[in-house]
Amino acid sequence: MEELKKKILDFMTKKGKFKSKMYFKDLCKADPDAKSREIKKAATELVKEEKIEYWSSGSTTLYGLKGAGKSEAEQFGGEE
Amino acid sequence: MADLKKHDTPMIDELKKGPWPSFADDINTRAESGVQCCYDLLGQMELSYVHKETHWKHGGIVGVFGYGGGVIGRYSDAPHEFPSIAHFHTLRINQPASKFYNTKFLRKLCDMWDHRGSGIFNFHGSTGDMVMIGTTTDQLEPIFFDLTHQFDMDLGGSGSNLRTPSCCVGKARCEYSCLDTQAITYDLTMTYQDELHRPAFPYKFKFKTSGCPNDCVAAIARACTSIIGTWRDNIRIDQKAVQAYIGGEIKPNAGAFSDRDWGPFDIQKEVIDLCPSKCMYMDGNELKIDDRECVRCMHCINVMPSALRPGVDTGATILNGAKAPILEGAQMSTLIIPFMKMEYPYQEFKDYVELMWDWWMEEGKNRERLGELIQRQGLRHYIVDILGRKPIPQHVKEPRSNPYHFWKEEEVPGGWKRDLAEFRKKHLA
Numbered sequence: 091m092e093e094l095k096k097k098i099l100d101f102m103t104k105k106g107k108f109k110s111k112m113y114f115k116d117l118c119k120a121d122p123d124a125k126s127r128e129i130k131k132a133a134t135e136l137v138k139e140e141k142i143e144y145w146s147s148g149s150t151t152l153y154g155l156k157g158a159g160k161s162e163a164e165q166f167g168g169e170e
Numbered sequence: 171m172a173d174l175k176k177h178d179t180p181m182i183d184e185l186k187k188g189p190w191p192s193f194a195d196d197i198n199t200r201a202e203s204g205v206q207c208c209y210d211l212l213g214q215m216e217l218s219y220v221h222k223e224t225h226w227k228h229g230g231i232v233g234v235f236g237y238g239g240g241v242i243g244r245y246s247d248a249p250h251e252f253p254s255i256a257h258f259h260t261l262r263i264n265q266p267a268s269k270f271y272n273t274k275f276l277r278k279l280c281d282m283w284d285h286r287g288s289g290i291f292n293f294h295g296s297t298g299d300m301v302m303i304g305t306t307t308d309q310l311e312p313i314f315f316d317l318t319h320q321f322d323m324d325l326g327g328s329g330s331n332l333r334t335p336s337c338c339v340g341k342a343r344c345e346y347s348c349l350d351t352q353a354i355t356y357d358l359t360m361t362y363q364d365e366l367h368r369p370a371f372p373y374k375f376k377f378k379t380s381g382c383p384n385d386c387v388a389a390i391a392r393a394c395t396s397i398i399g400t401w402r403d404n405i406r407i408d409q410k411a412v413q414a415y416i417g418g419e420i421k422p423n424a425g426a427f428s429d430r431d432w433g434p435f436d437i438q439k440e441v442i443d444l445c446p447s448k449c450m451y452m453d454g455n456e457l458k459i460d461d462r463e464c465v466r467c468m469h470c471i472n473v474m475p476s477a478l479r480p481g482v483d484t485g486a487t488i489l490n491g492a493k494a495p496i497l498e499g500a501q502m503s504t505l506i507i508p509f510m511k512m513e514y515p516y517q518e519f520k521d522y523v524e525l526m527w528d529w530w531m532e533e534g535k536n537r538e539r540l541g542e543l544i545q546r547q548g549l550r551h552y553i554v555d556i557l558g559r560k561p562i563p564q565h566v567k568e569p570r571s572n573p574y575h576f577w578k579e580e581e582v583p584g585g586w587k588r589d590l591a592e593f594r595k596k597h598l599a
Contacts, residue, residue: 129370
């Protein structure tokens with residue numbers, strides 16, 4: 091699990107230079123040999139550890155490194 | 171003391187006129203009781219009507235800790251003009267199966283929502299969830315705590331995950347129901363908790379369960395997997411009650427159309443001639459049904475519920491692939507399994523679900539629903555290669571006109587190779 095979590099984080103950091111939010115299917119590319127359920131469990135652990143976070147439009151969910159990309163306040167002008 | 175009305179809303183006020191109840195009235199009443207965000211909500215809506223565009227921005231990193239769904243972020247794009255709705259997030263709450271509540275529960279819930287949000291609800295959203303409309307980011311965790319600790323409720327699904335499973339009223343109040351829809355919904359919700367709250371799918375996924383083919387939750391039109399109650403033995407007939415309908419002693423359709431005089435009940439015209447597979451007839455004074463031809467449309471049972479009842483060997487028909495996307499238009503579910511016994515712990519069904527999900531998670535593109543994947547890769551591939559099932563006549567899309575199961579060469583005796591001249595001798599063009 092720890093190994094997979096590291097692979098996901100490395101992948102997201104590398105890809106994060108171009109895209110701050112990724113689909114779950116993109117995360118699966120971090121380790122093509124791992125089953126998607128294992129990736130999901132590792133991603134859930136990373137969310138719990140507050141290293142990555144969900145971004146949801148309501149109908150679709152994406153994953154991003156914690157704090158990557160525009161902040162909530164910048165993106166929506168809400169008072170955070 | 172009520173807050174002052176800050177915004178002029180002439181177009182919204184138009185909506186209050188006329189005989190129909192209006193949401194504008196409800197929101198205004200709430201605003202007058204002192205909830206400032208309701209005034210701002212109406213003000214922003216008026217601005218949208220003026221500009222002919224929305225002033226909501228959708229989505230964001232809102233949610234409760236560990237969950238990837240259930241909260242839908244909404245922000246105003248004019249927060250300085252409408253400060254009390256600068257954030258106005260929506261929460262989806264997993265509704266009790268068949269939506270049973272008592273008033274004590276609802277009052278308590280309203281009190282909580284008055285305290286922590288706008289007080290505006292939508293019972294129920296199109297997925298079926300109870301929807302709480304409008305709160306701020308800092309209230310999300312306290313609301314989640316209250317829901318789980320005081321109300322024994324959980325957030326529902328939103329995002330790329332399993333959406334809150336929903337069902338019709340089922341055996342609780344419906345004599346037609348062939349399934350315990352509530353038990354199935356509860357079991358699916360508990361079994362697939364992780365899929366509900368931690369998104370790992372390419373897009374949304376919906377289960378809906380209807381107790382009988384009347385399909386009161388419209389599963390066939392909306393669910394990726396529809397579980398529709400059915401029976402595989404014969405329709406039960408009470409011949410005495412049939413005669414009572416013919417004689418006018420029992421009103422057809424359980425009296426639903428008895429407010430006008432439609433003339434005496436005509437079983438031939440109103441039931442037998444309307445049977446889609448023409449499997450009913452009168453043999454003297456007896457109503458006969460050729461059950462092998464029955465397509466379970468429920469029309470005869472709906473018209474004469476005291477005389478006809480579904481069979482006793484009950485289970486479910488499983489269908490896949492409904493969706494209502496904006497670009498391509500709606501698609502109804504396709505029948506996959508005509509009959510499956512649905513008994514606790516529903517293992518046969520769960521094995522099937524996991525096969526389906528594994529394929530969809532592997533092959534589905536981002537934002538592609540199961541129905542679209544089946545359409546893209548083909549129903550034959552899905553049924554034969556993925557599910558490992560044999561194609562059957564029910565998989566024909568339009569019987570006798572447009573079969574869309576395509577046979578492989580090795581499945582056809584003699585393959586494709588044939589002597590055309592020899593064939594034409596018997597089948598003249």
